[in-house]
Amino acid sequence: MLDRLNQAMDHLEQRLDQPLDVAALARVACVSEHHFRRLFSALAGMPLTEYVRRRRLTVAAADVLAGRESLLDVAVRWGYGSNEAFARAFRVVHGVGPAEARRTGSVLRSQPRMSFRLVVEGSTSMDYRIVTKEAFRLAGVKARVPLVHEGMNPHIVAFLKSVDPETVRRIEALSDQEPRGVVNVSDDLAGDRAEGTELDYWHGVVTGAEVPEGLDSLSVEAGDWAVFRSSGPFPQALQHLWRDVFTQWFPSNPYEIRPGPEISQVRIAEGGDTADAELWIPVRRA
Known part of the structure; x- marks a missing residue:
């Protein structure tokens, strides 16, 4: 690769x-x-x-x-x-x-020609599994927000605070398959993932049920998903997991990302400082 x-x-x-x-x-x-x-x-x-x-x-x-x-x-x-x-x-x-x-003759800046090489940094392995899913729906609420690479995204925080508890209960009741429970989803990312790039952020569930009126819905095609887990400080655990998937796992495995939403699930520990994170990336054999 x-x-x-x-x-x-x-x-x-x-x-x-x-x-x-x-x-x-x-x-x-x-x-x-x-x-x-x-x-x-x-x-x-x-x-x-x-x-x-x-x-x-x-x-x-x-x-x-x-x-x-x-x-x-x-x-x-x-x-x-x-x-x-x-x-x-x-x-x-x-x-x-x-x-x-x-x-x-001013001092100018130079962008060096880029090349990629493998750097061995230790013996840490990444645990993953490949899950084949039939077509499903995302059901929930969504907002268009800018991408933030490090730290809490204030636009997402404000959006989640605006969702009333009754709506959250309606969404949770629709969950009927993996990943179970409420998930966070990034979709329709414009451009090249630069800081500030806009994306659709979903607070919803994965379901095979009909989505009731008043909730947003997205149909997702059948296919394979690479599933990764990580534990650590919040929100860095999820942000670093996403980074490691693309910088370590993809270059070392015969898969490529396919079009589709990226699904994450974060369970924050008591106190709010640490979390268990799970990331679902749509993939296909390269």
Whole structure:
């Protein structure tokens, strides 16, 4: 897997001045486009589009400093339709505009070319199971919220506080299969998982029953799910579990993520400082 990812990075680097073709990168890596975006974001710590933007502006900076071409020619080569658009993007990455950088020889920032390698950090293993489920429904309430990578998400906290106890009881009564009880679900994530990216957050249950009026419902296709468990500080236990699944488990196992909701269940211990977390990720054989 890591070899194929590095081949995809070579493919990207050779075409850095061309429009980003994620489908072609996924073909080189022998995974789906959906999985490639998710895996890259988890391994690199940034969305693919952000990495490509930084790499392009790193290489473009060398053209700016060389002074052999007009700034407009440099801008057009690297995908910008005007000096103004190029200058805005250049300033975000380098802290100065291209004209100033050319004139004064300013200190610029570089985004190194990225590659992936296996680092052996110990003998800790990850416990998981593969569960095949028939089609089911999610039933509950949902809200559109921004993604927060570390710590409590205040938008989710506010949403959960707004759900009245009677609605929670109606939702809980519909649970009739694994994972049993109320679950938290992330779905319809826009973009590349950058901080602030919007997603649908569900507070609901997994059910085969008809969903009564007044509750939100989502039909989920049949398929395989990789199920992981972790215990530790709350909310870090779940956030770190998600990170480890993508940075450790997927590169080491013949599976890829398939489209579908990501389901989590957290049982907070008395006192609220620690929790047991379970994460259900939709997968298929790579």
